[in-house]
Amino acid sequence: MKLGPNDACWCGSGRKYKKCHMMQDEKVRLFKDKGVIVPPHKLLKTPDMIEGMKRSAVINRACLDEVGKQIRAGMTTEEIDKIVYEVTTGMGGIPAPLNYEGFPKSVCTSINDEVCHGIPSDEIELIDGDIINVDCSTIFNGYFSDSSRMFMIGDVSPERRRLVEVTRECVMKGLEAVKPWGRLGDVGAAVNEHATKNGYSVVREIGGHGIGLEFHEDPWVGFTTKAGTGMLLVPGLTFTIEPMVNAGEADIFCDEDNGWTIYTEDGSDSAQWEIMITVTEDGYELICD
Numbered sequence: 001m002k003l004g005p006n007d008a009c010w011c012g013s014g015r016k017y018k019k020c021h022m023m024q025d026e027k028v029r030l031f032k033d034k035g036v037i038v039p040p041h042k043l044l045k046t047p048d049m050i051e052g053m054k055r056s057a058v059i060n061r062a063c064l065d066e067v068g069k070q071i072r073a074g075m076t077t078e079e080i081d082k083i084v085y086e087v088t089t090g091m092g093g094i095p096a097p098l099n100y101e102g103f104p105k106s107v108c109t110s111i112n113d114e115v116c117h118g119i120p121s122d123e124i125e126l127i128d129g130d131i132i133n134v135d136c137s138t139i140f141n142g143y144f145s146d147s148s149r150m151f152m153i154g155d156v157s158p159e160r161r162r163l164v165e166v167t168r169e170c171v172m173k174g175l176e177a178v179k180p181w182g183r184l185g186d187v188g189a190a191v192n193e194h195a196t197k198n199g200y201s202v203v204r205e206i207g208g209h210g211i212g213l214e215f216h217e218d219p220w221v222g223f224t225t226k227a228g229t230g231m232l233l234v235p236g237l238t239f240t241i242e243p244m245v246n247a248g249e250a251d252i253f254c255d256e257d258n259g260w261t262i263y264t265e266d267g268s269d270s271a272q273w274e275i276m277i278t279v280t281e282d283g284y285e286l287i288c289d
């Protein structure tokens with residue numbers, strides 16, 4: 001089923017193929033013939049879909065903004081969950097984590113040596129000096145958005161503060177590595193280089209992901225990858241950059257009782273920030289942070 005130049009483009013723009021994705025497809029084909037992994041059409045988002053994800057992101061950002069205003073020592077992570085649930089539903093969205101593969105809450109809250117997927121609870125109270133990742137994801141009108149931020153509670157040690165700041169820098173280094181016709185492995189390589197240069201390690205087993213009409217789409221995005229490897233970065237490819245950076249060793253384990261929460265094996269602190277981006281003709285566009 002080959003599209004002719006004057007047929008309607010596969011992307012649904014209504015334009016002729018030759019005026020829309022034909023040149024891009026030809027370029028992708030050259031990489032594919034050389035053995036490069038290339039994204040299938042279904043992973044490439046159209047301007048309408050990007051618009052849909054940005055609307056979803058308005059809610060996601062509002063949740064994190066509101067958490068940022070209210071978060072303080074003495075607050076339980078259950079209260080953070082409630083803020084996210086109320087803001088999301090109040091704006092017409094659905095919290096994506098709620099009931100996702102059995103996850104019981106609306107947001108992930110991961111404190112200190114918790115790497116990710118911490119479950120909010122009225123028994124977990126924030127204390128002065130904690131660092132916490134709040135990972136928020138929204139469904140709005142069928143479109144997903146996903147981002148996370150670190151918050152520092154009260155008087156945080158210089159060591160923890162540095163971990164939080166360097167992890168943020170890692171995300172920005174990863175972002176700067178996003179270039180059309182580059183490779184996905186370039187992103188993880190940039191992240192890993194900055195983390196290790198600062199004496200930290202990057203979690204290997206858990207990564208970012210494609211996103212759009214599903215919470216987790218292809219590609220899987222590792223953050224300990226080699227430059228020049230992995231999927232071709234084609235305009236419209238949309239994914240998260242969300243490295244988990246450990247102050248100590250990279251090894252992790254999962255809480256056997258709840259089946260969700262991931263901890264550092266050595267008990268060292270871990271930080272994570274998450275942004276959601278799309279590849280463009282000349283670089284990238286930030287969709288959610």
Ligand code: MF3
Nearest residue numbers: 097100103108117135137146
């Ligand atoms: N928000 C996480 C991510 O960044 C996924 C959490 S899955 C959940 O991909 F079920 F724990 F919410």
Ligand code: CO
Nearest residue numbers: 146240242274
């Ligand atoms: Co994510």
